[in-house]
């Protein structure tokens with residue numbers, strides 16, 4: 001014999017858990033995504049610092065990421081380890097992009113620090 005009042009209570013508990021998951025999971029994903037974005041931008045900033053060091057020393061920016069990636073610099077986006085894109089119109093200007101649109105940084109500014 002099936003006890004319908006027990007089944008009904010069980011269904012209510014299951015429904016409550018499903019609703020809770022629907023509320024919590026997207027929040028967790030957003031938090032995770034913003035953490036990845038932060039790591040990505042921090043890597044871009046570290047490369048920018050290395051670029052400034054190079055410019056102070058040689059009067060030009062590095063045109064290949066492999067030239068500066070040696071000293072503990074990570075030149076990839078943490079989302080999927082794809083390499084950053086370095087765009088250089090000449091030796092005194094550069095723009096470094098995240099291929100996953102987390103931002104860009106140049107010799108003057110960073111996309112996430114604009115007003």
Ligand SMILES: [Zn+2]
Nearest residue numbers: 040077098102
């Ligand atoms: Zn990224």
